[in-house]
Amino acid sequence: MEKIKNPGVYIVEENAFPSSVVEVATAIPAFIGYTEKIPAAGADGLLRISSLREFERWFGGPADYRFRIRKATGEGDKSRSEADKKEERGEKLAKFDMHLNLIGDKEAYYVSRVGTVFRLYEAMRFFFQNGGGACYIISVGDYKDQIRDERLADGLRRLENEPEPTLVLLPDAVSLDTAEAFYSLCRKEIAHCGQMGNRMAILDVYQGYKAFQNPAGEKSVVDRFREGVGTESLSYAAAYYPWLETTIVQESELSFQNLTDDSLALLVEMISGELALTDHPENELESEAVRKERVLSMVKQLPDYTSAVVNSWDDDQDTFGKLSPANLHRTLLAMSQSYKALMGLLQKYLNQLPPAAAMAGLYTLVDSTSGVWKAPANLSLNSVMAPSVPISTEEQEYLNTPLDGKAVNAIRSFIGEGVLVWGARTLDGNSNEWRYIHVRRTVMVLEQSMLAAVKAYTFEPNQAATWITVKSMLENYLTQQWKMGALVGASPLEAFSVRVGLGETMTDEDIQSGIMRVSASVAVNRPAEFIEISFAQPMQKT
Incomplete structure (x- = not known):
């Protein structure tokens, strides 16, 4: 109060209540990966969004889904050249060399995905399907690039200057060429979270679509994951297994346009064999035979539908005496069981997704409906049909309480209940203090909220x-x-x-x-x- 010099009555207002603590955000994920386009806006390439539409506006849509059909020549698929193998290195295709034999026992075909498998866009769809909200996106490259662990690690460095994110995810990491590169990146991600002290890493298991027990006697993917993630700052990370069979990619998003140009000839062979007009019963309607002949003639024109030509056509309008791509696709779905099965096979492959993005959405949902102190477990997942690997009770015990404490949270299917998250532990499972995810996250929120409040008293007496x-x-x-x-x-x-x-x-x-x-x-x-x-x-x- 200033010095009083004039006689009179003065009113002095005093604060009757102390300052309040404003709680920091609890579930703001940061996704680091590759996108169709890189926006110019955002500090250090980092942008905050709150919906899938906003993501598409700034970062674009999915990468090109491209598949190749190959005719089997014997045991294993020996027809694949070294060039093919090199082109497909973005995904280990042992399980995705999908056997398709729908034309009797005469021929068998294999289907595999080619090109680099970018996963950030599908991860964002999975995130928002499961309750996700505001999040940060760091784009480290576009779809012309190859996925590199150095680029993703640089995204972690760029995230150091942003205090709001409380979860960190690297959806594209599982598409790295080698498990060693993936585990090295995981260690950097966990170290980043431990150093920042205000965020957790949600990790996928590399090749988490593989069976829990390896019949060949090799180490399981879970064992290799535990060995690879190191021993430092484990309370700042949680992992989930297995991958999930989802419904994120819809049937309407796929057609023969997703096949490589050299695969269209094999597709003609496949469908022609199915629709061959021989040995028709005498009582078969002529109109049906004519209809099959017409479809067969259209199928034989499939090699003309190269990507360069298709992209110049209207999707709904027939052009130059040919059906439009959309109309031909619908016709083939109705007339050919082989084609329909092939499209279902592609859809199934694209819908096998790692669970981390969905878990980030569940964290957000739990925090908004119950609180950060509620364990993110015993919860159902949206857009999920089943786990890629069924987990038994005995296997759950090994996942949940291993000797080294590196618990991996199981996602299991229960009769009458659906697919549930059945674990809530950090990788530091042997710690009595930091064993549970919600304990670590609750303490982080309390620490950061009180830190921000007390900072106002810096330089006070x-x-x-x-x-x-x-x-x-x-x-x-x-x-x-x-x-x-x-x-x-x-x-x-x-x-x-x-x-x-x-x-x-x-x-x-x-x-x-x-x-x-x-x-x-x-x-x-x-x-x-x-x-x-x-x-x-x-x-x-x-």
């Missing part, structure tokens, strides 16, 4: 009045958290404690050095992960 104000402010915030259910205890005294003051958290030397130390202890709730019900039959009393 390091004296009792300041200490009391800070203590009151933090106690009010933690009391609110206790009332909402984030902290356990019959009373606030049992749920938390805040200490600050000379002789309590500070010494005379601390005060002389300009250091104010605040100590807070909280009791975060733990989940009822194992529920035991005991039954007893007492003896009859007469």
Whole structure:
């Protein structure tokens, strides 16, 4: 108050309440990967969006889905050249060399995807399907590039200057050429989260579509994952297995245009064999035979539908005496079971997705409906039909409680309940403090919220009045958290404690050095992960 010089009555307003703590955001994922286009807007290539439409506006759509059909020449598919193998290196296709034999026992065909498999766009669709909201996108390249771990690691560096993201995901990492490159990137991602202290990594298992137990006696994909992720900052990461069979990519998004030009001739052979007009019953309607002949003639023109020509045609209008691509596609679906099965095979492949993006959406959903202190488990996933690998109870035990503590959360299918997330552990499963995902995330939110609030008292007098104000402010915030259910205890005294003051958290030397130390202890709730019900039959009393 300024010095009073004139007699009279003066009103002085004083703050009756301490400053309040504003809680930081709890589930803001950051996705790092490759996109169709790279927007010029955004600091350091980073942009905040809140919907799939907004993502498409700034970053474009999916990469080109391109598949090749090859005729089998014997055991294994020896027809594939070294050039083909090199072209397909973006995806290990052992499981995606899909056998298609729908024309009797005469011929067999294999279908595989060619080109680099970019996954960020499908991950965004999966994220928003499962409750996702605001998130950050860092584009490290476009679809003309090859997926490189150095580029994705650079995206982590660019994320260091943004304090809001609380989750980090690298959807394109599982498409790296080697498992070693993937695990190296995982270690960098976990180290980034541990260094920042305000975010967690959600990890996929490399080749997580493979069976849990390897019949050849080799290490399983889960064992290799545990060995590869290292030992540092494991409480800042959670992993999920297996991959999921989804419905993200719709049937309407695929046609013969997704086949390579050299595959169209084989497609003609496949469908022609099915529609060959021989040995028709005498009572077969002539109109049906004529219809098949007409379709067959159209099929023989498929090699003319190269991508360069198709893209110049109207999708709905027939041109130059030929059916438009859309009309021909619909006709083939109606007339050819082989073609319909082929399209279903392509759709099934594209819909086998890693689960991390869906889990980021579930984290967001749980935080908005229950709170960050609720374990993100025993929840169903949207747009999911089944896990790619069924998990038994015995296998779940090994995933959940391994000797090294690196728990991998299982996604399982239960009769009458659907597909559920059946695990809530970090990779630091042997730690009594940081075993559970929601405990780590709750503490991060409390830490960052209190840190931001106390920062306002930097350069304030390091004296009792300041200490009391800070203590009151933090106690009010933690009391609110206790009332909402984030902290356990019959009373606030049992749920938390805040200490600050000379002789309590500070010494005379601390005060002389300009250091104010605040100590807070909280009791975060733990989940009822194992529920035991005991039954007893007492003896009859007469």
